[in-house]
Amino acid sequence: MGKFKKALLGLVGIVVVASLVGGCGGSGQNKANDANKSDSSSTTQQQKSKQKDYAEADINVLLSEAKDNAAAANQNYKGKAVKIIGGHIGNIDSDVKYITIDGTAAKYTMIHIRCDVDAKDKELKDAVLALKKGQNVTVYGTIKEVGDIMGYSLKLDKVESAQ
Template sequence: MGTVAKGCLGAVLGLIAVVIIGVMIASCAGGSKDQGGKPAASSSSNAKQEQAKTYADADINVLIREAKTNAAAANKNYKGKDVKIVGGILGNIDSDLSYISIDGTNRDFSFLHVRCSIKSKNKELQDAVLKLKKGQAVTVYGRVTDVGDMMGYYLDLDKVEAAK
Protein backbone atom coordinates (compact mmCIF):
# COMPACT_ATOMS: atom_id res chain seq x y z
CA MET A 1 0.00 0.00 0.00
CA GLY A 2 1.39 3.38 -0.97
CA THR A 3 1.80 6.47 1.20
CA VAL A 4 -1.13 8.24 -0.49
CA ALA A 5 -3.45 5.24 0.03
CA LYS A 6 -2.48 5.01 3.71
CA GLY A 7 -3.14 8.74 4.12
CA CYS A 8 -6.60 8.46 2.49
CA LEU A 9 -7.49 5.46 4.64
CA GLY A 10 -6.40 7.29 7.78
CA ALA A 11 -8.50 10.35 6.80
CA VAL A 12 -11.60 8.23 6.15
CA LEU A 13 -11.23 6.39 9.45
CA GLY A 14 -10.71 9.69 11.26
CA LEU A 15 -13.85 11.14 9.65
CA ILE A 16 -15.89 8.08 10.63
CA ALA A 17 -14.64 8.38 14.23
CA VAL A 18 -15.64 12.07 14.35
CA VAL A 19 -19.14 11.27 13.05
CA ILE A 20 -19.61 8.44 15.57
CA ILE A 21 -18.44 10.63 18.46
CA GLY A 22 -20.75 13.44 17.29
CA VAL A 23 -23.75 11.11 17.18
CA MET A 24 -22.95 9.78 20.65
CA ILE A 25 -22.69 13.29 22.10
CA ALA A 26 -25.92 14.40 20.43
CA SER A 27 -27.84 11.38 21.72
CA CYS A 28 -26.57 11.93 25.28
CA ALA A 29 -27.40 15.64 25.22
CA GLY A 30 -30.86 15.11 23.76
CA GLY A 31 -32.29 13.25 26.77
CA SER A 32 -35.43 11.15 26.58
CA LYS A 33 -37.48 12.11 23.54
CA ASP A 34 -40.42 10.62 21.71
CA GLN A 35 -40.72 10.38 17.94
CA GLY A 36 -41.91 13.98 17.62
CA GLY A 37 -38.73 15.33 19.22
CA LYS A 38 -40.52 16.49 22.36
CA PRO A 39 -39.52 15.35 25.82
CA ALA A 40 -41.28 12.13 26.75
CA ALA A 41 -43.94 12.65 29.41
CA SER A 42 -44.49 10.26 32.25
CA SER A 43 -47.82 8.45 32.50
CA SER A 44 -48.69 10.36 35.68
CA SER A 45 -48.24 13.72 33.93
CA ASN A 46 -50.42 12.45 31.05
CA ALA A 47 -53.16 11.58 33.52
CA LYS A 48 -52.91 15.02 35.14
CA GLN A 49 -53.04 16.66 31.71
CA GLU A 50 -56.21 14.76 30.80
CA GLN A 51 -57.83 15.70 34.11
CA ALA A 52 -57.06 19.36 33.43
CA LYS A 53 -58.90 19.31 30.08
CA THR A 54 -62.37 20.75 29.92
CA TYR A 55 -64.67 18.76 27.64
CA ALA A 56 -67.71 20.34 25.98
CA ASP A 57 -70.81 18.14 26.24
CA ALA A 58 -72.11 16.88 22.90
CA ASP A 59 -74.94 14.51 22.00
CA ILE A 60 -73.88 12.06 19.30
CA ASN A 61 -77.16 12.35 17.39
CA VAL A 62 -76.79 16.14 17.21
CA LEU A 63 -73.18 15.83 16.03
CA ILE A 64 -74.10 13.36 13.31
CA ARG A 65 -77.08 15.42 12.14
CA GLU A 66 -74.85 18.51 11.90
CA ALA A 67 -72.25 16.59 9.87
CA LYS A 68 -74.96 15.26 7.55
CA THR A 69 -76.59 18.67 6.92
CA ASN A 70 -73.37 20.72 6.63
CA ALA A 71 -70.04 18.94 7.16
CA ALA A 72 -68.07 22.15 6.54
CA ALA A 73 -69.87 23.98 9.35
CA ALA A 74 -69.55 20.96 11.66
CA ASN A 75 -65.83 20.80 10.88
CA LYS A 76 -65.43 24.50 11.69
CA ASN A 77 -67.44 24.15 14.92
CA TYR A 78 -65.83 20.99 16.30
CA LYS A 79 -62.38 20.40 14.78
CA GLY A 80 -59.70 20.82 17.42
CA LYS A 81 -62.23 20.87 20.28
CA ASP A 82 -62.22 18.61 23.31
CA VAL A 83 -65.65 16.97 23.63
CA LYS A 84 -67.52 14.54 25.86
CA ILE A 85 -69.84 12.63 23.54
CA VAL A 86 -72.91 11.10 25.17
CA GLY A 87 -75.68 8.92 23.79
CA GLY A 88 -73.43 6.75 21.65
CA ILE A 89 -73.55 3.02 21.01
CA LEU A 90 -70.29 1.10 20.64
CA GLY A 91 -70.32 -0.05 17.02
CA ASN A 92 -66.92 -1.59 16.36
CA ILE A 93 -63.83 -2.55 18.34
CA ASP A 94 -60.75 -2.94 16.16
CA SER A 95 -58.96 -6.24 16.79
CA ASP A 96 -55.62 -4.39 17.12
CA LEU A 97 -57.15 -1.84 19.54
CA SER A 98 -56.21 1.01 17.22
CA TYR A 99 -59.76 2.43 17.17
CA ILE A 100 -63.38 2.02 18.17
CA SER A 101 -66.42 3.44 16.42
CA ILE A 102 -69.42 5.00 18.12
CA ASP A 103 -72.81 5.08 16.41
CA GLY A 104 -75.80 7.26 17.10
CA THR A 105 -79.27 5.92 17.75
CA ASN A 106 -80.86 7.62 14.70
CA ARG A 107 -80.71 5.09 11.86
CA ASP A 108 -81.28 7.81 9.21
CA PHE A 109 -77.54 8.52 9.41
CA SER A 110 -76.37 4.91 9.44
CA PHE A 111 -73.00 5.52 7.69
CA LEU A 112 -72.02 8.41 9.91
CA HIS A 113 -70.30 7.62 13.19
CA VAL A 114 -67.46 8.76 15.43
CA ARG A 115 -64.18 6.93 14.80
CA CYS A 116 -62.10 7.09 17.98
CA SER A 117 -58.36 6.54 17.59
CA ILE A 118 -56.58 4.82 20.47
CA LYS A 119 -52.91 5.63 21.06
CA SER A 120 -50.90 2.41 21.16
CA LYS A 121 -48.92 3.59 24.22
CA ASN A 122 -52.07 4.20 26.29
CA LYS A 123 -52.42 0.80 28.00
CA GLU A 124 -54.97 2.14 30.51
CA LEU A 125 -57.29 3.19 27.68
CA GLN A 126 -56.79 -0.12 25.87
CA ASP A 127 -57.68 -1.98 29.08
CA ALA A 128 -60.87 0.09 29.41
CA VAL A 129 -61.86 -0.79 25.82
CA LEU A 130 -61.28 -4.50 26.47
CA LYS A 131 -63.98 -4.39 29.15
CA LEU A 132 -66.63 -3.05 26.72
CA LYS A 133 -68.97 -4.92 24.39
CA LYS A 134 -70.30 -4.08 20.95
CA GLY A 135 -73.80 -2.55 21.21
CA GLN A 136 -73.11 -1.13 24.67
CA ALA A 137 -74.02 2.50 25.46
CA VAL A 138 -70.82 4.50 26.05
CA THR A 139 -69.54 7.99 26.73
CA VAL A 140 -66.29 9.03 25.04
CA TYR A 141 -63.91 11.89 25.72
CA GLY A 142 -61.38 13.25 23.26
CA ARG A 143 -60.34 15.83 20.68
CA VAL A 144 -62.09 16.05 17.30
CA THR A 145 -59.45 15.87 14.57
CA ASP A 146 -61.70 15.91 11.48
CA VAL A 147 -65.30 15.91 10.29
CA GLY A 148 -66.59 14.54 6.99
CA ASP A 149 -69.97 14.21 5.34
CA MET A 150 -69.43 10.56 4.37
CA MET A 151 -68.00 8.92 7.49
CA GLY A 152 -68.58 11.43 10.29
CA TYR A 153 -66.16 12.44 13.02
CA TYR A 154 -62.60 11.45 13.84
CA LEU A 155 -61.60 11.72 17.48
CA ASP A 156 -58.35 11.18 19.35
CA LEU A 157 -59.68 9.22 22.31
CA ASP A 158 -58.68 10.20 25.85
CA LYS A 159 -61.23 8.17 27.81
CA VAL A 160 -64.17 5.81 27.29
CA GLU A 161 -66.65 4.57 29.84
CA ALA A 162 -69.90 2.64 29.94
CA ALA A 163 -72.82 5.06 29.96
CA LYS A 164 -74.44 5.59 33.33
Protein backbone atom coordinates (compact mmCIF):
# COMPACT_ATOMS: atom_id res chain seq x y z
CA MET A 1 0.00 0.00 0.00
CA GLY A 2 2.95 2.33 0.64
CA LYS A 3 4.17 2.01 -2.96
CA PHE A 4 0.65 2.72 -4.24
CA LYS A 5 0.42 5.95 -2.21
CA LYS A 6 3.85 7.09 -3.44
CA ALA A 7 2.91 6.37 -7.05
CA LEU A 8 -0.41 8.21 -6.67
CA LEU A 9 1.30 11.17 -5.00
CA GLY A 10 3.90 11.26 -7.79
CA LEU A 11 1.16 11.23 -10.43
CA VAL A 12 -0.70 14.08 -8.71
CA GLY A 13 2.56 16.03 -8.50
CA ILE A 14 3.21 15.58 -12.21
CA VAL A 15 -0.32 16.78 -13.07
CA VAL A 16 0.07 19.87 -10.84
CA VAL A 17 3.46 20.77 -12.34
CA ALA A 18 2.19 20.23 -15.88
CA SER A 19 -0.82 22.47 -15.30
CA LEU A 20 1.37 25.22 -13.79
CA VAL A 21 3.80 25.08 -16.70
CA GLY A 22 0.95 25.08 -19.19
CA GLY A 23 -0.73 28.02 -17.47
CA CYS A 24 2.46 30.08 -17.37
CA GLY A 25 3.44 29.28 -20.93
CA GLY A 26 0.14 30.36 -22.41
CA SER A 27 -0.34 33.53 -20.38
CA GLY A 28 1.89 35.66 -22.61
CA GLN A 29 -0.13 34.71 -25.63
CA ASN A 30 -3.38 35.33 -23.71
CA LYS A 31 -2.16 38.78 -22.70
CA ALA A 32 -1.39 39.59 -26.33
CA ASN A 33 -4.83 38.33 -27.33
CA ASP A 34 -6.43 40.35 -24.51
CA ALA A 35 -4.60 43.49 -25.70
CA ASN A 36 -5.84 42.92 -29.24
CA LYS A 37 -9.35 42.34 -27.92
CA SER A 38 -9.11 45.54 -25.88
CA ASP A 39 -8.03 47.56 -28.92
CA SER A 40 -10.77 46.09 -31.08
CA SER A 41 -13.36 46.50 -28.32
CA SER A 42 -12.56 50.21 -27.93
CA THR A 43 -12.95 50.63 -31.68
CA THR A 44 -16.16 48.63 -31.53
CA GLN A 45 -17.35 50.76 -28.59
CA GLN A 46 -16.81 53.94 -30.62
CA GLN A 47 -18.66 52.46 -33.57
CA LYS A 48 -21.56 51.40 -31.34
CA SER A 49 -21.89 54.88 -29.82
CA LYS A 50 -22.15 56.33 -33.31
CA GLN A 51 -24.68 53.67 -34.33
CA LYS A 52 -26.90 53.86 -31.23
CA ASP A 53 -30.60 54.25 -31.67
CA TYR A 54 -31.42 57.31 -29.58
CA ALA A 55 -34.98 57.72 -28.32
CA GLU A 56 -36.02 61.35 -28.76
CA ALA A 57 -37.05 63.07 -25.54
CA ASP A 58 -38.14 66.63 -24.77
CA ILE A 59 -36.13 68.10 -21.90
CA ASN A 60 -39.16 69.68 -20.23
CA VAL A 61 -40.96 66.33 -20.14
CA LEU A 62 -37.91 64.60 -18.66
CA LEU A 63 -37.48 67.27 -15.98
CA SER A 64 -41.19 67.23 -15.14
CA GLU A 65 -41.13 63.45 -14.72
CA ALA A 66 -38.07 63.66 -12.44
CA LYS A 67 -39.74 66.34 -10.34
CA ASP A 68 -43.03 64.41 -10.04
CA ASN A 69 -41.49 60.98 -9.30
CA ALA A 70 -37.71 60.56 -9.54
CA ALA A 71 -37.90 56.85 -8.71
CA ALA A 72 -40.22 56.15 -11.65
CA ALA A 73 -38.15 58.35 -13.97
CA ASN A 74 -34.99 56.52 -12.88
CA GLN A 75 -36.61 53.15 -13.60
CA ASN A 76 -37.91 54.35 -16.99
CA TYR A 77 -34.79 56.08 -18.27
CA LYS A 78 -31.70 54.68 -16.51
CA GLY A 79 -29.40 53.04 -19.07
CA LYS A 80 -31.41 54.36 -22.04
CA ALA A 81 -29.79 56.10 -25.02
CA VAL A 82 -31.61 59.39 -25.60
CA LYS A 83 -31.56 62.39 -27.89
CA ILE A 84 -32.64 65.32 -25.73
CA ILE A 85 -34.17 68.28 -27.52
CA GLY A 86 -35.42 71.67 -26.38
CA GLY A 87 -32.71 72.51 -23.86
CA HIS A 88 -30.08 75.20 -23.49
CA ILE A 89 -26.62 75.32 -21.92
CA GLY A 90 -26.80 76.19 -18.23
CA ASN A 91 -23.17 75.68 -17.26
CA ILE A 92 -19.89 74.61 -18.86
CA ASP A 93 -17.31 73.20 -16.44
CA SER A 94 -13.95 75.01 -16.65
CA ASP A 95 -12.14 71.65 -16.91
CA VAL A 96 -14.57 70.42 -19.63
CA LYS A 97 -15.65 67.52 -17.41
CA TYR A 98 -19.37 68.25 -17.79
CA ILE A 99 -22.02 70.63 -19.06
CA THR A 100 -25.50 71.18 -17.69
CA ILE A 101 -28.60 71.49 -19.83
CA ASP A 102 -31.64 73.37 -18.55
CA GLY A 103 -35.21 73.24 -19.70
CA THR A 104 -37.15 76.18 -21.05
CA ALA A 105 -40.00 76.03 -18.55
CA ALA A 106 -39.26 78.39 -15.63
CA LYS A 107 -40.57 76.00 -12.97
CA TYR A 108 -37.80 73.48 -13.71
CA THR A 109 -34.81 75.77 -13.11
CA MET A 110 -33.56 73.83 -10.04
CA ILE A 111 -33.46 70.52 -11.89
CA HIS A 112 -31.17 70.03 -14.90
CA ILE A 113 -29.37 67.40 -16.94
CA ARG A 114 -25.68 67.00 -16.15
CA CYS A 115 -23.82 65.69 -19.19
CA ASP A 116 -20.46 64.10 -18.38
CA VAL A 117 -17.76 64.56 -21.04
CA ASP A 118 -15.31 61.70 -21.69
CA ALA A 119 -11.82 63.16 -21.16
CA LYS A 120 -10.38 60.91 -23.90
CA ASP A 121 -12.84 62.09 -26.58
CA LYS A 122 -11.05 65.07 -28.16
CA GLU A 123 -13.79 65.61 -30.76
CA LEU A 124 -16.45 65.87 -28.03
CA LYS A 125 -14.30 68.19 -25.90
CA ASP A 126 -13.76 70.46 -28.92
CA ALA A 127 -17.52 70.55 -29.53
CA VAL A 128 -18.10 71.54 -25.89
CA LEU A 129 -15.44 74.26 -26.10
CA ALA A 130 -17.36 75.81 -29.00
CA LEU A 131 -20.58 76.18 -26.93
CA LYS A 132 -21.84 79.29 -25.16
CA LYS A 133 -23.96 79.57 -22.01
CA GLY A 134 -27.64 79.95 -22.93
CA GLN A 135 -27.14 78.37 -26.37
CA ASN A 136 -29.89 76.00 -27.54
CA VAL A 137 -28.52 72.48 -27.98
CA THR A 138 -29.46 68.90 -28.72
CA VAL A 139 -27.55 66.31 -26.71
CA TYR A 140 -27.10 62.59 -27.30
CA GLY A 141 -26.08 60.13 -24.62
CA THR A 142 -27.00 57.45 -22.11
CA ILE A 143 -28.79 58.30 -18.88
CA LYS A 144 -26.80 57.04 -15.91
CA GLU A 145 -29.01 58.17 -13.05
CA VAL A 146 -32.06 60.24 -12.11
CA GLY A 147 -32.44 62.15 -8.85
CA ASP A 148 -35.21 64.31 -7.41
CA ILE A 149 -32.95 67.26 -6.53
CA MET A 150 -30.26 67.44 -9.19
CA GLY A 151 -32.13 65.83 -12.07
CA TYR A 152 -30.45 63.59 -14.64
CA SER A 153 -26.88 62.41 -15.08
CA LEU A 154 -26.01 61.56 -18.67
CA LYS A 155 -22.89 60.09 -20.34
CA LEU A 156 -22.53 62.50 -23.25
CA ASP A 157 -21.89 61.02 -26.70
CA LYS A 158 -22.55 64.07 -28.86
CA VAL A 159 -23.73 67.67 -28.58
CA GLU A 160 -24.89 69.92 -31.39
CA SER A 161 -26.29 73.39 -31.73
CA ALA A 162 -30.06 73.54 -32.12
CA GLN A 163 -32.03 76.14 -34.05
